[in-house]
Amino acid sequence: MAPLALQPVALVVFLILFVLVTVLGFLGAKWRRGDLDTLHEWGLGGRRFGTWISWFLLGGDLYTAYTFVAVPALVFGAGAVGFFAVPYTIIIYPILFAFFPRLWWVCKRHGYLTAPEFVLGRFDSRALSVALALTGILATMPYIALQLVGMQVVLAALGLQGTGIWSDVPLFIAFIVLAAFTYTSGLRAPAIIAVVKDILIYATVIAAAIVIPLHLGGWGKIFASVPAAKLTLPVPAAHSLGSYGAYATLALGSALALFLYPHSMTGILAASSGRVIKRNAALLPAYSLVLGFLALLGFMAIAYGVAKNPAYAAGFAQYKGNFAVPALILSAFPSWFAGVAFAAIAIGALVPASIMSIATANIFTRDIYKAFLKPHATDKQESGMAKLVSLIVKLGALAFIVLLPATTAIQFQLLGGIWIIQTLPAVMLGLSRLRLRPEALLTGWAVGMVIGTAMAASTSFKSAIFPLHLPGGFLAPGYAALYALIANLAIGFVLSWILNAFRSEQAARNDPAARFEF
Amino acid sequence: MPQPTRRRASFWRVLLILPILAVIAVGCFNSTGPSLWGFPFFYWYQMLWVLLCSAIVGLVFFIEGPSADAGDDA
Numbered sequence: 001m002a003p004l005a006l007q008p009v010a011l012v013v014f015l016i017l018f019v020l021v022t023v024l025g026f027l028g029a030k031w032r033r034g035d036l037d038t039l040h041e042w043g044l045g046g047r048r049f050g051t052w053i054s055w056f057l058l059g060g061d062l063y064t065a066y067t068f069v070a071v072p073a074l075v076f077g078a079g080a081v082g083f084f085a086v087p088y089t090i091i092i093y094p095i096l097f098a099f100f101p102r103l104w105w106v107c108k109r110h111g112y113l114t115a116p117e118f119v120l121g122r123f124d125s126r127a128l129s130v131a132l133a134l135t136g137i138l139a140t141m142p143y144i145a146l147q148l149v150g151m152q153v154v155l156a157a158l159g160l161q162g163t164g165i166w167s168d169v170p171l172f173i174a175f176i177v178l179a180a181f182t183y184t185s186g187l188r189a190p191a192i193i194a195v196v197k198d199i200l201i202y203a204t205v206i207a208a209a210i211v212i213p214l215h216l217g218g219w220g221k222i223f224a225s226v227p228a229a230k231l232t233l234p235v236p237a238a239h240s241l242g243s244y245g246a247y248a249t250l251a252l253g254s255a256l257a258l259f260l261y262p263h264s265m266t267g268i269l270a271a272s273s274g275r276v277i278k279r280n281a282a283l284l285p286a287y288s289l290v291l292g293f294l295a296l297l298g299f300m301a302i303a304y305g306v307a308k309n310p311a312y313a314a315g316f317a318q319y320k321g322n323f324a325v326p327a328l329i330l331s332a333f334p335s336w337f338a339g340v341a342f343a344a345i346a347i348g349a350l351v352p353a354s355i356m357s358i359a360t361a362n363i364f365t366r367d368i369y370k371a372f373l374k375p376h377a378t379d380k381q382e383s384g385m386a387k388l389v390s391l392i393v394k395l396g397a398l399a400f401i402v403l404l405p406a407t408t409a410i411q412f413q414l415l416g417g418i419w420i421i422q423t424l425p426a427v428m429l430g431l432s433r434l435r436l437r438p439e440a441l442l443t444g445w446a447v448g449m450v451i452g453t454a455m456a457a458s459t460s461f462k463s464a465i466f467p468l469h470l471p472g473g474f475l476a477p478g479y480a481a482l483y484a485l486i487a488n489l490a491i492g493f494v495l496s497w498i499l500n501a502f503r504s505e506q507a508a509r510n511d512p513a514a515r516f517e518f
Numbered sequence: 519m520p521q522p523t524r525r526r527a528s529f530w531r532v533l534l535i536l537p538i539l540a541v542i543a544v545g546c547f548n549s550t551g552p553s554l555w556g557f558p559f560f561y562w563y564q565m566l567w568v569l570l571c572s573a574i575v576g577l578v579f580f581i582e583g584p585s586a587d588a589g590d591d592a
Contacts, residue, residue: 223558233544
C-alpha cells in the first residue's frame with residue numbers, strides 16, 4: 001500500500017494559517033488587558049465577552065474538530081443515524097435559553113468560576129461538590145484526547161506521516177504551541193483564535209456545499225449515490241422503538257449533557273451578561289446548519305467513491321471512516337484550498353482543547369486545591385496552580401493518544417457523556433426552589449454513574465445505546481446516559497421527599513437555598 | 519441587601535418545547551419524500567428546524583424583553 005502523498009501546496013497554506021493563529025494566541029494576552037495573575041481573568045477572560053465574541057467562542061467550543069471529522073464519518077459509514085448531530089444541536093438551544101442565563105447570574109453574583117462551586121454554595125455539601133468536580137475532570141480528559149485525534153487525521157492527510165518516533169512529531173509541535181499560548185493568555189487565546197477558525201470553517205463548508213454538488217450534478221445525484229438503506233433509519237419492528245428510540249434519545253441525551261461539560265460552562269460563564277447568552281441561544285444555530293452540511297460531506301464522500309481510490313487506501317486503513325472527509329477535501333478541492341480546509345479542522349481542534357484544559361484547571365483549582373488543600377490561596381497562587389494543571393491535563397491527553405489506540409479515547413468519551421449528564425440534577429435543578437437535598441442528589445449521582453457505566457459495559461463499551469426491555473415484551477433501545485439519568489432523578493426526588501419529611505422546621509428555614517434569589 | 523424579588527418566566531417559554539418535540543418525533547419525518555432541491559425529506563425537515571429553532575428562541579427573547587429573569591439585570 002502506497003503511503004499518503006505529501007501535499008506541498010496545501011502544507012504551506014496550512015502552516016501559514018497555523019503560524020497566524022499561534023501569533024494571535026500569544027497576542028491574546030494583551031487583548032482587553034486584565035491581570036492574568038488572577039483566575040477570574042486567566043480562566044474566564046474577566047467575564048467580559050460580548051455577544052459576538054461569545055458567539056465565536058461558544059461556536060468554537062461546542063462544535064469541535066472531532067465533531068467535524070467524526071459526524072461525517074458516521075454518516076459516511078452508517079448513514080442517516082449520523083445525522084442525529086442535527087437534532088442534538090437544535091435541542092441544546094431551548095435548554096441554553098431556559099437555564100443558563102440564570103446560572104450565569106448566580107455565578108457572577110457570588111464570584112463562582114465553576115459549576116461545582118455553585119453546587120457547594122447552593123447545597124452546602126463538599127461531598128456533592130467534589131463528586132461533580134471529579135466527574136467534570138474525568139469526562140473532559142478523553143474529550144481533549146479526541147481533539148488530538150482530529151488533528152492527527154488532518155496531519156496524515158497532508159502527508160506528514162513519518163515512521164517510528166517521527167510519526168508523532170507534528171502532533172507534539174502542535175501540542176506545544178497549544179500548551180504555550182493557553183498558559184500565557186488563558187481564555188483570551190481560544191476566544192481570539194476562534195474568530196479565525198470559524199471564518200475558515202464557514203468558508204470551507206460554503207465552498208463544499210456549492211462546489212461539490214455542482215461538480216457531481218446536484219444534490220439529488222449525491223443522495224442518489226447513497227444506498228437506500230442508509231438514507232433513512234430502519235423502520236422499527238413491532239413492540240420496539242428500534243432505531244427511532246435510539247436516534248431521539250441520543251439527540252436528547254447528548255443535548256442535556258452538553259452544557260454540563262466544564263468547557264461549555266466556562267464558555268457560558270465568560271459571557272458579559274445573561275442577555276448575551278440568550279442572544280447566543282438564537283444566533284448559535286447558524287453553526288448547527290453548518291454541522292448539517294458537514295454531516296452531508298459523508299454522503300459526498302460516498303458519491304466521490306473516495307473509499308475505492310488507491311491514493312487514500314493508507315489513510316482509510318489507519319483512520320477508518322474518519323479519513324472520509326480529508327479524502328473528500330483532497331479530491332474535490334484545489335490543493336491550496338485543501339490547505340485552508342485542513343487548517344480549519346486543525347485550528348478547530350486547538351480552540352476546544354484549549355478551553356477544555358482551562359475549564360479542567362479552573363475546576364481543579366477552585367473545587368479541589370482551594371476547597372481542600374489550600375483554602376487561603378492568594379490570587380497569584382490560584383492562577384499559578386491553574387496554569388500548571390492546564391499543562392498537566394494536556395500532557396495526559398497527549399499520552400492517551402500516543403500510547404493507547406484511538407478506540408480507547410472514543411470509548412472513554414462515550415463514557416464521559418454518560419457520566420457528565422449525572423451532574424444535571426444538582427446543577428440545573430439546583431437553579432430552582434425545588435427542595436432537593438444534597439444526600440439525595442449524591443446518592444442519585446452515584447446510582448446514575450454505576451447504572452450508566454454498567455449499561456455501556458454490557459455492550460463492551462462499543463455502543464452508547466442500551467436495549468432496555470420494558471414489561472410486556474416491549475423493547476426500547478435508547479441512550480444509556482438518558483436511562484441512567486432517569487434513575488438518578490427518581491432517586492434524587494424520592495430521597496429528598498423522605499429526608500424533608502423528617503426535617504425540623506428550623507433546619508428547613510436555614511437551608512442554604514435561601515441565599516439565592518430564584 | 520434588598521429583599522430579592524422573585525420573577526417568573528413568561529408563558530411564552532412554552533414555545534421553546536416545540537423544536538424539541540419536532541425533532542424527537544422521528545417516526546414523523548423518517549422518509550425520503552417529499553424531497554426538496556434534491557434533499558430527501560429526512561434531511562431538509564431537520565435542517566429547516568434549525569432555522570425554526572433559531573426563530574422561536576429569538577421570538578421568545580424579543581417578546582420577553584429586558585427583564586424576564588434575574589440574569590438580565592447585570
